[in-house]
Amino acid sequence: MNDSSTKKVAMTGAPAARRGRGRRPVAEVRSDVLTTAARLLLEEGLRAVTFERIARESGASKTTLYKWWPSPGALAAEAYFTQSRPHLEFPDTGDLRADLVAQLTSFTRLMTDGGAGKPISELIGAAQMDSDLAEAWSRTYALPRRELARRRLTAAQRAGQLRAEADLDIIIDQLWGACYHRLLVLKVPLADLDVERLVAHTLYGVR
Amino acid sequence: MNDSSTKKVAMTGAPAARRGRGRRPVAEVRSDVLTTAARLLLEEGLRAVTFERIARESGASKTTLYKWWPSPGALAAEAYFTQSRPHLEFPDTGDLRADLVAQLTSFTRLMTDGGAGKPISELIGAAQMDSDLAEAWSRTYALPRRELARRRLTAAQRAGQLRAEADLDIIIDQLWGACYHRLLVLKVPLADLDVERLVAHTLYGVR
Known part of the structure; x- marks a missing residue:
């Protein structure tokens, strides 16, 4: 990294x-x-x-x-939400698969080529030992980002592109959690993650 | 938590x-x-x-x-791998879905009722600012755990329970990454994650 x-x-x-x-x-x-x-x-x-x-x-x-x-740290979390927001827009072209690939590609690029991977890992890391920072990070960055993802997925569900009984929060955990898993837990290069496959696996399954 | x-x-x-x-x-x-x-x-x-x-x-x-x-920290990472291993066995009953639900239930219980969520978050958190600890954590815990998951998924793929072209590492990122996403990034209670649904979504998709 x-x-x-x-x-x-x-x-x-x-x-x-x-x-x-x-x-x-x-x-x-x-x-x-x-x-x-x-x-x-x-x-x-x-x-x-x-x-x-x-x-x-x-x-x-x-x-x-x-x-x-x-x-x-609390200021850093809010600053990162504000400044990254234009780079992490959720497109809505009507094609859910393409839109997810586009957003996740922007996200992983911001983390890799954009240089955000190390400082954001540090910020999330520091939040694990500091409950005030954890609260600020969750409230000003992580939960608002999840809310933006929910909106895009809700639109897709209404359009019949996701099953009515699909759990949108779990889909969010699968997609962005996969990225953070490599970044924070495995500590392997996020650039090697095939985002198109991640989205295809999540939408269509692997059976 | x-x-x-x-x-x-x-x-x-x-x-x-x-x-x-x-x-x-x-x-x-x-x-x-x-x-x-x-x-x-x-x-x-x-x-x-x-x-x-x-x-x-x-x-x-x-x-x-x-x-x-x-x-x-390096000692703590190895200690956690050794001591948690019996609790995090991958069962192989031949029923992939049931086995994944069983393993992920053990994992989330260890993190919640078992009390491991906070110390393991601290350990992963500290690894984000300490490259030696990151290397030790990755080498002695995270990558060996991924290898154990790969073995179970490889057996399932050979048995025709996963598509031949499915990317096993991405499946691992989706399943355990979802748990770590709630634990480390969102900072919301892991106990609320519906593991059966996570496994069903991952195997069968959400379209």
Whole structure:
């Protein structure tokens, strides 16, 4: 997974440099903070995500950061949700199989070529020993992402492309869980996962 | 997941107290060390697994531990594989569906009622920031477990119970990845996962 350090995800530009003392709109400060946190997470890893550095590089005060987020990890989780969202859209072309392949391909590319695999593994890893971070990660990233997947699968079920009695949460566990299984548990290259086969196996079975 | 602290896994008895200076057979020392490490991991969590405590409680010398394992985490990973193995057997009754349900039920019970969910999450979590531990976990636990699953699925494929072109590694990712997805990523109770449905979805698909 070390080649993740060479090709970096292009999704996080630095926020416009704004160090003036004039009061900025809250939404703008918040957006700059999230952009800065996501950039630090994805470019330098979880250890670089400190309130000290985010304050310095976003122009927000540390007091503001402490007021808005319980910990740098919680901020990193929300930042990753916000910044990755455009890259992890669920297409709806009406063709469920093609749409799942497209979304999972974007996801695995973000993790491999995009360089997100290592920092996101670190973030999920840190959440296993820190119940506040686990709560923030689950609430601001993992469960909202599951909700987006549910919506696409619900549309497919209504369109008769999934059996009425299919359990959508289990389908989500099978698809994205397969990716995380290689990334976090087996520690084998996610790039070797054949996403088209994963989707075909999940939709059509293996008997 | 906090109820994992009340009902403890019964798989790790304390090794027989042996503090005498007489030289014990290497295999016996090794076995006592693994039993002690697994007990500390499962009863008290990853932070309790130190060479200091394992030496004190197993009767092995710290020098021996440093010689045999690169780190306490690496020892914990091997200890967990050894101690969990009898609980995670792959039955082969000839009925693939029933056998997968039985094995995954044992696995999810070990994680929930057995109390292994929290310490194993901690161990996998720590592996995300520690490449030596990641290597030890993958080599001594995750990949050997995958190999055992592959053997059962290969037998099923030979018996015509899985399509010849089915990708066995993807099936493994779908089944156990689904469990780890809830445990590590979503942070929702694994006990709510309907294992029979997971197996049925994986074998027969959802179209």
